[in-house]
Amino acid sequence: MAVNFYITGWLTASAGVGLIKAFKEYGEESFTVEGNKIGIPEELIEEIPRVLANILTENYELKESLSVKDALQKALSPFRNFHNNHVVINNSSIKKWAEEKEGKVKSKDELKKLLEEYLTHVIFENILKSKESEKACFFCNERKAYLKGREVSVFDATVFTPLSGSLETVNNFFYNGRSNLYLCKECELFFLFSSFGFTRTPRGTYIFAYVPDLMETYSINNMLHIEKEFSKEWFDRSVAEIVKNIEKEKADWLLSNIYFVELEPFGRDKSKIYTFSIPPRVARAMKRYLDEYPKNLNSLFGTFLEYIYSGRNLYELLLLILSGYLFSESYKKGGKLPPPIKFGTAQKFLPKYLLFFIKFQEVLDMRDNVEKQINWAYAEGLNLRKEIFRNAENEERAKKKIQGISYRLLDAVRRRDTDSFEQNVIRAYLEVEREIPYLFVEAMKSGAFNRIAYAFLIGLNGGNKGDGEPSE
Structure with a gap:
């Protein structure tokens, strides 16, 4: 019979992913997954202490001999x-059990065996041996919640500390100050696997990605465990790969239902929880353009995701990049810079692949068929740049001329002053004795200010032939 x-x-998905991972590491794959239900043979419940001991010691390095108490505390730290x-x-549980043991723990094998003994004892004595109540378990609704002394076991801060560490974070979990999320023995053990579902990042936070399909969630988080961050490489090899291989309707549904969770521990028993999902319009843009995300912008991928998930406009991102580029000397004198400004300060010219942010934002704003206009504005900026170089006495004067024009244009963009932008563009064209393109003026009047202005500025500050400007 399956549990x-x-x-x-x-x-619950993090616990499911952690359970699958731990059982696979243990060499036991007799569990079954049907949609969003996972079942394990009833006899494997008593194997859980050994399964946990195995995954806890998998990457554990015992660098020195430790007392039984210290060895257990370190092994259980995850x-x-x-x-x-x-x-x-619980320290008192560990201390009480360790007092009966003598000697030092000298090897990983000794630690694993000791951990199996300890977990078997504490889980059997405190959970599996307990009597059942009459209350149905909130999480499975198939088994009865067990009794902790005279009290019915409930989901509380010990079961999953980040979510229930304070009443402020989970007011809806409680009624008159008491949790009514009754918990059976098996589901309590199930939640012990949640820590193995999350991935620890280099920043000390824990991240998890969820879609309403357990095996897809398992696959996505396996890749996340390799990358250690919500990176472009991870998205390509997991979410994007899944999306490519399923029919359009399901792909759109998956992108619209993916959920990202990040836990930031602080203090002894609290965590800040950040969650974000992909709105339908963002899913639409990702489906259309994410494959084209430039590799040269990988350092900004995390920032890019943050902008689109929080609803911030990508033109704000471009403003920071252009500011970093045009005022690089001033910024370099300061302290730590935000990623977009830091990226801008590192550029010798503004690369064409920055147009990706413009195109993506336009799709987010539900404006289609504007790619040709964006490319045209970029080309006009690049052509004006070439004319300025051709008419200047020397290269240094040309660069200063372009810099001055760019300062004024960026200021007009920042203030959304279309008149000032147009006047400065007209003056720049007149100085090189070139006719102002009619389409340029029309486009500026048609509500296309941002896409035209930013594309033009990127072209104006683009690379000359031989500068290493990559092709699309």
């Missing part, structure tokens, strides 16, 4: 940000 667990959101003060990692 079933049900995936209803990112919390649980602390997720299940703080749970009976499994």
Whole structure:
């Protein structure tokens, strides 16, 4: 008979991913996954202490001999940000059990065996051996919640600390100050696997990606575990790859339903929780343009995601990049710079692939068929640049001329002053004795100010022939 667990959101999904990962590492694959239900044979419940001991010691390095107490505390440390003060990692539980053991732990194998003994003891004595109540488990609705002494076991801060570390974060979980999310023995053990579903980043946070399909979620987070961040490479090899290989309707649905979670621990038992999903219009833009994301902009991919998920306009991102480029000397004298400004200060010229941000934003704004206009504005900026170089006495004068024009144009863009922008463009064309393109004036009047202005500025500050400007 199978013991079933049900995936209803990112919390239970993280436990499901962690369970699959841990059982696979243990060499046990007799579990079944049907949609968002995962089942394991009933007899494997008693194997859980050994499964946990195996994954906890998988990458553990024992650099010196430790006392039994210290060895257990270090081995169980991955649980602390997720299940703080749970009976499994409670210091009093560890201390009481360790007092009966003598000697030092000298090897990884010794630690693994010790951990199996400890987890088997504490889980059996405090959870599996407990009596059942009459309350149905909130999470599976198939089994009865168990009794902790005289109290019915509930989902609380020890079961998943980040979500229930304070009442302010989960007011809806409580009624008159008490949780009514009753918890059975099996589901409590199930939640112990959630820490293995998350990926620890170099920044000390924990991240998880969820879609309403458990095996797809498992696949996505496997790749996330390799990349350690929400990166372009991870998105390409996981989410984007899945999207490419399924029919359009399901792909659109998956992109619209993917959910990203980041936990930032602070203090002893609290975490800030950041969650974001992809709005339908963002999913539409990603489906259309994400494959074209330039590799040269990889350093800005995290910032790009942050902008589109939070609803910030990508023209704001471009403004920072152009400011960093045009005022690089001033910025370099300061301290730590935001990624877009830092990117701008590092450029010798503005590369054509920055047009990606313009095109993506226009699709976000539900404006189609503007790519030709964007490319045309870029080409006009590049042509004006060439004319300025051709008419200047020397290269240095040409660069200063372009810099001066760009300062004024960027200021007009920042203030959204179309009149000032037009006047400065007209003056620039007259100085090189070139006719102002009629389409340019018409485009500026048609509500296309941002896309025309930014594309033109990128072209005006683009690379000369031989500067290494990559082709599209």
